[in-house]
Amino acid sequence: MKKDWLEPINSYVKVEIRGENIEDFINECLAQNISIWNLRRTNENAVTACLYTKNIKGFRPLLKQTGCKIRFIEKNGLPFWAARMWRRNGLILGLAGFLVILFLLSNMVWNINVTGANPKTEYQLLKAAKELGIKKGKFIFLLPNVRQLQQQLTNAMDNVTWIGVSLNGTTYNFQVVEKEIPKRKEALSPRHLVAKKDAVIYDMFVEKGQPVVSPHQFVYKGALLVSGYIGKEGKTKLVPAKGVVLGETWYTTNVTIPLATKFQTYTGNTVTQHKLRLFGLRIPIWGWKDGEYKSKEVSENETPLKFWKWTLPVSFIKKEIRETDGVKRVYTKEEAVQAGRAMAKKEVRKLLAHDARIKEEKILRQSVSNGKVNLSMHYQVIENIASEQPILIQQGD
Incomplete structure (x- = not known):
């Protein structure tokens, strides 16, 4: 008979059939539609063959009828293989545990x-x-x-x-x-201190050098503040001028604040789903809620899984669904002005050194148009306006 394509799955046995009426036994099997295949004659009164274990009971009457005997040689098929594996469950469980541990270790931060x-x-x-x-x-x-x-x-x-x-x-x-934060080095070469911007001198703290300006004096950018020449006329010498010259400077900034603003906020309701992607198919692991919010924000993080040094065709997906709520913020004119002043002050702070301070602020212009408040702010700032300028010494001086 032809070999059944289900042979590797179904349990079957290889047997030896002995007797003088083997041909009659085979004919009876064919007549009763009992599968038997791989018939091979080993001698005049013996053949080997394969048959399904489910047909063994049907063989027994035929064996008595024909006077043949049967001897089992091999047991094959998935059920027999599973039974052999089950008898070695310790080995199988140990191997499975080793593979699971290796998989987990391959996906950990080390x-x-x-x-x-x-x-x-x-x-x-x-x-x-x-x-x-x-x-x-x-x-x-x-x-x-x-x-x-x-x-x-x-x-x-x-x-x-x-x-x-x-x-x-x-x-x-x-x-x-x-970030490269330049270290201020002590200048050993002669230098002046000059103004790096227009200002009114507020105060001075000179360690080295000769001051040439005084408080309340207006200076332009580049004006000499502290000279590197010290001493009386005819007995001067050069030094690296050092000190802090505080000047009152001015900044102007413009800001616009809408009276009504719409923006999204999170309500705190979140659904987290965990899935495996296998050959394009998403398989849920846990987190079964759909997060059917009226307004939501969805984010996904997909990480390929690894086994030892190989990347598997499987990835882990973490999906977060956050409920959002549209909020409309409405300012009065006075509230918008206060918010604009705070925003303008923050912008000016970005332009100043950490030791500068805002002395005074005032609104230059204020208007409302197209649902927006427009502000023009003026700031008086006290800051160090001194900048180093090397003194070029000509040969022979």
Whole structure:
């Protein structure tokens, strides 16, 4: 008979049939539609054949009828294989446990490397990364993706220009570009102090050099404030002028504040879904709610899963659905003016050194048009206006 294509799945046995009426036995099997295949004659009164275990009971009457005997040689098929494996369950469970542990370890953070940062910045970076969940032993697929980490860490660190984040296997690499804060060096060469902008002199603190201006005096940009020449006429010498010259300077800024503004806020209601993507098919793991909010914001983080050093065709998806609510903020004219003044002051602060102070502020112009309040603000600022200017010494002086 022809071999059944289900043979590897169904349980079957290989047997030896002995007797003088083997041909009659085979004919009876065919007559009763009993599958038998791979018939091979081993001698005059014996053949080997394969048959399904479910047909063994049907064989017994035929064996008695024809006077043949049967001997089992092999047991094959999925059920027999499963039974053999079950008898070795300790080995199977151990192997399965090893593979599961290896899979989990392949998707954990094991190393965190930081390059380009001094020890203080490195400590601050690792602390900020830890707050975002980046630490040894955490599952990589539960962490923010590399782009999100790079943005969040760069925003959290004030003393860096850029942070590059990469994930190589189980290692996070952080490459830091620190802000270059120039160190003020003591100038040993002769120099003057000149005004770096127009101002009215407010106060002076001169350590070295000869002051040439006085408080309440107006000076233009580039005017000499403290001379590097000291001593009486004929007995002068050059020194590096040093000091602080506080001047009253002026800034003007314009801002526009809408009387009515619409923006989105989070209500606090969030649904988190976890899924596996396998060959394009998304399989839910946990988090079954759909988050059917009227207004919502959806974000997804997809992380490929790995086994040892190989990337599997499986990825872990974390989907967050946040409910949002449209809010309309309405200002009165007075409230809009106050908000505009605060915004303008913040913009001016960005232009000033940390030791500068705003002496006075006033509104130059104020108008309302097209549902917006327009402000023009004027600020009087006290700041250091001194700038170094080298004294060029000609040969022979």
